[in-house]
Amino acid sequence: MKQDFCEYCNAELVNSEKLVTVYRHRKAQHFIFEGVPARVCPRCGERYFSAQVVREMDDLMKHPQAPVALVQVPVMALHR
Numbered sequence: 001m002k003q004d005f006c007e008y009c010n011a012e013l014v015n016s017e018k019l020v021t022v023y024r025h026r027k028a029q030h031f032i033f034e035g036v037p038a039r040v041c042p043r044c045g046e047r048y049f050s051a052q053v054v055r056e057m058d059d060l061m062k063h064p065q066a067p068v069a070l071v072q073v074p075v076m077a078l079h080r
């Protein structure tokens with residue numbers, strides 16, 4: 001892993017990964033990925049994923065497998 005400083009706040013990134021939950025979408029489809037390994041910035045919380053992990057998520061969105069769960073998501077609008 002070569003990215004050693006957060007590109008947003010410049011804090012030093014630790015070399016260990018946490019498992020995080022990631023929301024992504026492709027075209028009109030929404031996906032939540034659980035147990036995704038990421039380096040998390042200790043200052044601002046920005047998450048960094050390896051190229052391999054990003055590719056795995058991309059592949060799963062292109063060729064979705066049976067999901068482990070389905071959730072309903074409320075869609076909200078601000079009225080102003």
Ligand SMILES: [Zn+2]
Nearest residue numbers: 006009041044
């Ligand atoms: Zn940061």
